[in-house]
Amino acid sequence: MRATRNPWFPRSLVVLSLSAAVGLGAAGAVARAKDPSIATDSGASLSATEAAIVARTNDARAKRGLGPLSADASLMNGARRQASWMARNRNLSHGQGVTENIAMGQSSASEAVADWMRSDGHRANILGAHSQIGVAMARAADGTVYWCQQFR
Numbered sequence: 001m002r003a004t005r006n007p008w009f010p011r012s013l014v015v016l017s018l019s020a021a022v023g024l025g026a027a028g029a030v031a032r033a034k035d036p037s038i039a040t041d042s043g044a045s046l047s048a049t050e051a052a053i054v055a056r057t058n059d060a061r062a063k064r065g066l067g068p069l070s071a072d073a074s075l076m077n078g079a080r081r082q083a084s085w086m087a088r089n090r091n092l093s094h095g096q097g098v099t100e101n102i103a104m105g106q107s108s109a110s111e112a113v114a115d116w117m118r119s120d121g122h123r124a125n126i127l128g129a130h131s132q133i134g135v136a137m138a139r140a141a142d143g144t145v146y147w148c149q150q151f152r
Helices: 009-033 050-062 073-089 109-117 121-128
Strands: 070-072 099-104 132-139 144-151
Touching: 050 109, 050 132, 050 144, 070 073, 073 099, 073 132, 073 144, 099 109, 099 121, 109 121, 109 132, 109 144, 121 144
Parallel strands: 070 132
Antiparallel strands: 099 144, 132 144
């Protein structure tokens, strides 16, 4: 009697492995986004990158004896809209009616916050008398990354 192999067996292993990897990756991202050191207001939900921007911003504030900013859902939405608009239009420009830091080209949240801290005006926004923050990162079709912080 000849043994036969199930032709679907290798494919099912690949699908199962990929599903597990995606599930674990998503769980890790959620765990990082729910970092207890990052306070959120009004149901704000943060991606891992957004959580990193808030954490680096709060690190800069803590080094100067300032309290942390909490992520605010409405500011998060505003920052996401602005970052997405800049990426879609490949146009680095400020929104209206909000204290805001924007940047483009940095490869990480740490690099974006470090660049803002080297600029007098951006540093003043980060260290200002704010209590809430919204942040976002968006990637243009050409791969350029756009960053946005909004404060209240």
